[in-house]
Amino acid sequence: MNKTILITGASRGIGAATAIQAAALGYQVGVNYLKNEEAANQVVDYIVRNGGKAKAFGANVSSEREVDELFKAIDSTLGTVSALVNNAGILETQMPVVDIDVERLCRIFNSNVISCFLCSKEAVKRMSTKRGGSGGAIVNVSSIAARTGAPGEYVDYASSKAAVDALTLGLAKEVADEGIRVNGVRPAFIYTDIHTSGGEPGRVDRIKDSIPMKRGGRPEEVAKAILWLLSDEASYTTGAFLDITGGR
Ligand code: NAP
Numbered sequence: 001m002n003k004t005i006l007i008t009g010a011s012r013g014i015g016a017a018t019a020i021q022a023a024a025l026g027y028q029v030g031v032n033y034l035k036n037e038e039a040a041n042q043v044v045d046y047i048v049r050n051g052g053k054a055k056a057f058g059a060n061v062s063s064e065r066e067v068d069e070l071f072k073a074i075d076s077t078l079g080t081v082s083a084l085v086n087n088a089g090i091l092e093t094q095m096p097v098v099d100i101d102v103e104r105l106c107r108i109f110n111s112n113v114i115s116c117f118l119c120s121k122e123a124v125k126r127m128s129t130k131r132g133g134s135g136g137a138i139v140n141v142s143s144i145a146a147r148t149g150a151p152g153e154y155v156d157y158a159s160s161k162a163a164v165d166a167l168t169l170g171l172a173k174e175v176a177d178e179g180i181r182v183n184g185v186r187p188a189f190i191y192t193d194i195h196t197s198g199g200e201p202g203r204v205d206r207i208k209d210s211i212p213m214k215r216g217g218r219p220e221e222v223a224k225a226i227l228w229l230l231s232d233e234a235s236y237t238t239g240a241f242l243d244i245t246g247g248r
Helices: 011-022 037-051 065-076 100-129 157-173 201-209 217-228
Strands: 005-006 029-031 053-058 081-086 138-142 182-185 242-243
Touching: 005 011, 005 065, 011 029, 011 037, 011 053, 011 081, 011 217, 029 065, 037 053, 053 065, 053 242, 065 081, 065 100, 081 100, 081 217, 100 138, 100 157, 100 182, 138 157, 138 217, 157 182, 182 217, 217 242
Parallel strands: 005 029, 005 081, 029 053, 081 138, 138 182, 182 242
Antiparallel strands: none
16 A cells, blocks of 8 residues: 555544554554654654554644645655544533633634644645545544533533534535545544543543443544545445444
8 A cells, every 4th residue: 555644633542543553554654743742753653663654743733834734744755645534632621511711612623623624625635636636535533422412521522523523524525526535433432531631531431331332442443443434445435424432
């Protein structure tokens, strides 16, 4: 395989697991991170030690300028992106809607929604067969919160993920005849650092007995679904969502 993939927020959690599995499949992997350069370099080192090709790229994917520079840097080092995983996302401390201030809303929507729009735009410019590209695939990492609303915890985050789902549906239809597929995954209760940002590091263990499978999920289990949606095995799948929730 000689394909280049960009995974946003790949220094940790679901993004890191996806980067490692993508490299094992033969992708050249752009490992994006925001602040945690050391963790991103560890992902890259692991991939290279195992015979793969990867490079770390620091960029805030909610900044138009930094996304523009990120894609240009990948063009000139790993080659043009033909797969994109919009994975970077944030969660803030649990609180009811009545206490959420506008600064927090801007942070959540910038990090979780604007980022997906900006990276998807740059990807479509390069992938679209109508613009001289060779096609490609995009997977947006949403959340089951888009369906539940996350009452009392983080309705702002849930709303941002519902916006990501609308982007997935709309963009999938816009570019379906340009050689680009766009799909989403909606994980829940995955063991990563994000729950610490939400103020409850042990959240998955607190909830796990209410999950039909009676356990939390692993980042690697989400990565498998993302990589299937990107693969040619999913060649007639677009505008679709895979819920990865242990049955909840
Ligand atoms: P995580 O462990 O907290 O990792 C978040 C990653 O996103 C880190 O690599 C972080 O980089 C990066 N990031 C955050 N903001 C960024 C920005 N503006 N620009 C570039 N990178 C940025 O999170 P995770 O649990 O793996 O979550 C990944 C995705 O899955 C998110 O979209 C999340 O909403 C979604 N999700 C997670 C769960 C779950 O249970 N874990 C459930 C549903 C959905 P640094 O390391 O540099 O900070």
